[in-house]
Amino acid sequence: MLDSLRSAAGTWLAKILLGLLVVSFAVWGISGSMFNAAGGRDVVSAGSTSVSMNEFRLAYDRQLSILSQRFGSRITREQAVAFGIDNQVLAQLVAGAVLDEQAREMGLGLSRDRIAHLTASDPAFHGPGGQFDRQQFEYVLRQVGMSAEDYLRSREQAAVRQQIVEAVSDGMKAPETLLRAMALYRxxxxxxxxxxVPRSLVEPIEDPSQEILQTWFDEHKADYAAPEYRKISLVKLEPEDIADPSTISEDQVREYYETHKDSYTTPERRTIEQIVFANKDEATTAYESIRAGTTFEDLVKAEGKTLEDVQLGTFAKEDVADPAVAEAAFSLARNEVSNVVDGQFGSVILRVTQIEEASVQPLSEVQAEIAKDLALDEANRILLDVHDGYEDARAGGATMQEAAESQKLKVRTIEAVDRSGRRPDGTIITDLPESNELLAAAFEAEEKMDYPPISTASNGFVFYEVQEITPARDRTLDEVRDQVVTDWKEEEAISRLEERATELEKQLKDGKSLQEIASEIGQETQTKRGLRREADDADIGRAGVAAVFGVPKGGTGVFAGPSGDSRFLFQVTEVFEPAGAGPDSLPEDMRNAIASGLSGDLLDELVMRLQTKYDVTVNRNVMQQALSF
Incomplete structure (x- = not known):
């Protein structure tokens, strides 16, 4: 039983432990206790404490693992460089090293009993009974590739550092003055x-002169450059590409049809009405009244219901939830009323109002569909054989066209496409198989070279070959004149609109009222009350709210409207402080976050001071060596 439990939960428990260690290492770093074999090849040293090349690489890989899990895909070396992960890890390890050196000087440590208690209390090592289990402890450590000695050492190290952290920041609370100020602010x-201030005030924009257009184009030439294009030939191999319904015989189709005839049969369906009674005696009395001449409708009315209330629905026999009701309903003629039926929910009387007869699709109607399905089944079976046949042909010197023809496949050629999947005219090619992976591979490939195929989501393959490469180049103004004119006009309109709005704001500051300005430009003033600092107002947007709260009472300003094609000129007319604003008016999670941030600042200050106290050195050559293996 214990072995079975370990097998089922081992991976999960290993992840818990790995997460615990990753958090510890990522926040505090790792220092000279786990990989001393590197000797003097240290990335960081602080006093007598050092971080080896292997320790740096271990912390770096773990940070990559955290980010990869967060993004849902493996982080590449190039992405890691862009994120600055190497410097982040280095800073973490330096912080850990100076804390360890401070702990060493202070003589801090943990007794073996305390370490044992911390280990025993770790849920990752608990057995089925909720207690520490030695076998479970060893099993989980094997899952993460760590010895018991290394784990206990890292656990002690993290606990000792925590003593320093708690001495600095434990019990930290945000000052009430700060909390009160934040409450007033929020x-x-x-x-x-x-x-x-609408855009129509500055439009239409006249066409620019040749000189102005040329100057503007020269300043923005990179925006109009032609990207690199590639001519790509590809062969898609998926079941539907090699499925041939004409190879399926009539006998095969007929045999499949007869074997799966139920799939082409629509069962009989009946519309059923049902009256449920409180007990069997009441149901029997009602049935006797039916026999005496009472109609079903009268019986429904006598029960205080309508025909809609007793409508059970239209079902095939196997879809009726109550087997007794199903059996009774499907034995009745149309509009016939049943005897009392002992159903799952009580005694009932039934009536069938509609009967849809069962029907079977004839073979002639489904023959083509069956042949297609059988051909796809056969294609799935021989898909790898076709793949191998194509690869063998290429290996034997055949061109892509020849190899494709040998397997009855089609070659498709894209005359020109850029990295984003666009043609030279700007349209996007929407039907490229595995578009992202195909384009990424094709733009790393050399001309006329055969590369391994790309796997598709349908368990198929895409073979590709770059036929021609057209290098990126700068376009001339004549090639893109219409687009350049459009873009210049757009920028010019925005510029003139900004100027006009700024002029109007100056008039407002000089004493002209907002109503006068609105009348002059043919607009109406608007008033927004109760505007809060963190609002995303539908009329003025986040940018507008930020602008309004960026000036004092009576202040003015201009901001872009949410649609982007207008500017808003404003003036703050009233400012109200919240009643009873105090520390307790802030949400508890915000107060805790402020306290946590202050604690973090104190800890950062401690680390900075320790870095000046101890002789901290960083060997970047060794760090780069660590990243190279």
Whole structure:
């Protein structure tokens, strides 16, 4: 039983332990206790404490693993460099090293009993009874590739560092003055008056002169450069590409049809009405009244119900949940009323109002569909044989066209496509198989070279070959004149609109009222009350809210409207402080976050001071060596 439990939960428990160690190492770093074989090849040293090349690489790989899990895909070396992971890990290890050196000087440590207690309390090592289990402990450590000695050493190290951390930041609380100021800041609301400055005030924009257009184009030439294009030939091999319904005989189709005839049969369906009674005696009395001439409708009415209330639905026999009801209903003629039926939910009387007869699709109607399905089954069976046949032909010197023809496959050629899947005219090719992977591979490939195929989601393959490469180049103005004119006009309109709005704001500051300005430009003023600092207002957007709270009472400003094609000129007319704003008015999680942030700042300050106290050295050559293997 214990072995079975370990087998089922081992991976999960290993992940728990790995997560615990990753958090410990990522936050505090690892220092000279686990991989001393590197000797003097240290990346970091702080006093008598050092971090070896192997320790740095271990921490780096674990940080990569954390990010890869977060993003859902493996982080490449290039992405890691872009994220600055090497420097992040280095900073973490330096922090850990100086804390360890401080702990060494202070003589901090843990007794073996305390370490044993911490280990025994770790849920990752508990057996089925909820207690520490030695076999479970060894099993989980094997899962993460760590010895018991290394685990106990790292556990002690993390606990000792925690003593320093708690001495610095334990019990830290945010000052009430700070919390009160934040409560006032968050709770303040404002009234603002504003007027839209529409783009129509500066339009139409005249066409630019040749000189202006050429100058603007020269400044933005990179935006109009032609990207690298590639001519790509590809062969898609999926079951539907080699399925041939004409090879399926009539006998095969007929045999399949007869074997699976139920799939082509629509069963009889009946519309059933059902009256449920409180007990069998009431049901029997009602049935006797039916026999005496009472109609089903009268019986329904006598029960205080409508025909809609007793409508059970239209079902095939096997779809009726109550077997007794199904049996009774499918033995009745149309509009016939049943005797009392002992159903699962009580005694009932039934009536069938509609009968849809069973029907069978004839073979002639489904013959083509069956042949296609059988051909796909056969194609799946021989798919790898066709793959091997194509590969053998290429290995024997055949061209892509020849290899494809030998397997009755089609070659498709894309005359020109860039890395994003666009043709030279800007349209996107939407039907490329495995588009992202295919383009990425093709733009790393050399011309006329055969490469391994790309696997598809349908368990197939895409063979590809780059036929021609057209290098990236700068386009001339004449090639893109229409687009350049459009873009220049767009930028010019925005620029003129900004200038006009700025002029109007100056008039507002000089004493002209917002209403006067609105009248002059043919607009109406708007008033927004109760505006809060963190709002995403539907009328003025986040940018507008930020602008309104960026000036004092009576202040003015201009911001872009949410649609982007107008500017809003505004003035803050009222500012209200929240009533009863105090520390307790802030959410508890926010107060805790502020306290945590202050604690983190203190810890950062401690680490910075320790870095000046101890002689910290970093060997970047060794660090780069660590990243190279």
């Amino acid at each position: 709770g303040e609301d404002r009234t603002v008056e504003y007027v839209a």
